[in-house]
Amino acid sequence: MKFDDKIPIYYQIKNYLYHEMLTGTLNPGDKLPAVRQLAVDLTVNVNTVQRALSEMITEGTIESQRGKGNFVTADTTRLAQLKEQLVMTQLAQVYEQLHALNLTDEEIIASLKRYIEQKGAGQNV
Amino acid sequence: MKFDDKIPIYYQIKNYLYHEMLTGTLNPGDKLPAVRQLAVDLTVNVNTVQRALSEMITEGTIESQRGKGNFVTADTTRLAQLKEQLVMTQLAQVYEQLHALNLTDEEIIASLKRYIEQKGAGQNV
DNA sequence: CCTAGTGTTATATTTTACTATTACACTATA
DNA sequence: TATAGTGTAATAGTAAAATATAACACTAGG
Numbered sequence: 069m070k071f072d073d074k075i076p077i078y079y080q081i082k083n084y085l086y087h088e089m090l091t092g093t094l095n096p097g098d099k100l101p102a103v104r105q106l107a108v109d110l111t112v113n114v115n116t117v118q119r120a121l122s123e124m125i126t127e128g129t130i131e132s133q134r135g136k137g138n139f140v141t142a143d144t145t146r147l148a149q150l151k152e153q154l155v156m157t158q159l160a161q162v163y164e165q166l167h168a169l170n171l172t173d174e175e176i177i178a179s180l181k182r183y184i185e186q187k188g189a190g191q192n193v
Numbered sequence: 194m195k196f197d198d199k200i201p202i203y204y205q206i207k208n209y210l211y212h213e214m215l216t217g218t219l220n221p222g223d224k225l226p227a228v229r230q231l232a233v234d235l236t237v238n239v240n241t242v243q244r245a246l247s248e249m250i251t252e253g254t255i256e257s258q259r260g261k262g263n264f265v266t267a268d269t270t271r272l273a274q275l276k277e278q279l280v281m282t283q284l285a286q287v288y289e290q291l292h293a294l295n296l297t298d299e300e301i302i303a304s305l306k307r308y309i310e311q312k313g314a315g316q317n318v
Numbered sequence: 319c320c321t322a323g324t325g326t327t328a329t330a331t332t333t334t335a336c337t338a339t340t341a342c343a344c345t346a347t348a
Numbered sequence: 349t350a351t352a353g354t355g356t357a358a359t360a361g362t363a364a365a366a367t368a369t370a371a372c373a374c375t376a377g378g
Contacts, residue, residue, distance in 0.1 A: 112337085138354095158291055244365090247326090261325080
């Protein structure tokens with residue numbers, strides 16, 4: 069897996085796993101790949117995987133069972149909260165940045181629409 | 194100045210200076226504060242400021258004159274390009290992230306509108 | 319010419335993320 | 349009970365960012 073060298077790898081692993089958990093690749097209650105396997109898949113060290121997982125365990129989005137494996141929480145409410153939080157974080161970030169560049173609310177919305185239209189021309193989903 | 198410990202400081206300094214250059218605090222052709230003064234203002238080391246500046250000099254957004262100072266480029270076309278690029282980077286990032294969470298184009302736009310409305314309630318600009 | 323103000327560069331040190339490696343703890347099962 | 353598969357943790361080493369500090373190079377003005 070390729071990483072952005074401006075952001076800690078363990079942090080990007082968290083986002084990767086969030087993505088898997090929120091888009092159906094990993095469902096509530098599912099067992100995650102073994103840490104050593106994840107390390108191989110992502111071509112990083114086990115400790116780096118563990119650092120990402122331990123933060124997620126603290127957050128409650130993943131539950132660990134020693135000797136068995138790591139599991140996506142079965143608490144769908146918490147997962148919904150996680151998704152909402154990730155979306156809001158992204159929106160807040162783009163809004164703050166563009167607002168700081170003196171774009172008005174309307175210009176921010178318009179520029180996003182324009183971006184999506186341009187992008188959509190040729191590879192819609 | 195407070196920095197996000199997930200992103201290199203020199204990189205955040207670049208964004209800070211971009212902001213000053215694109216919102217009228219620093220106008221085309223303006224002289225920047227001396228590097229040592231910037232270091233004091235931002236509470237970082239001179240070398241860290243210099244690293245940010247040297248990248249911006251390479252990019253052509255800042256011009257250096259040894260013994261005199263650093264100056265915002267007078268090339269307003271280049272500054273306009275810079276702003277456009279920063280906006281596009283932000284839009285691409287938020288779009289990719291939200292799209293990766295399975296939000297449709299319409300949902301992405303709608304969620305941004307909702308975010309702005311909620312935010313606007315009480316502190317419009 | 320000298321001095322103050324400026325950009326530029328270099329060295330050594332500290333901190334953090336990451337890696338490599340090893341070991342330990344627990345579970346399931348043959 | 350032995351073994352394979354799992355999570356957890358500790359140690360030592362490497363690399364990059366940032367710091368502290370000093371020195372060098374150029375400009376302007378007295």
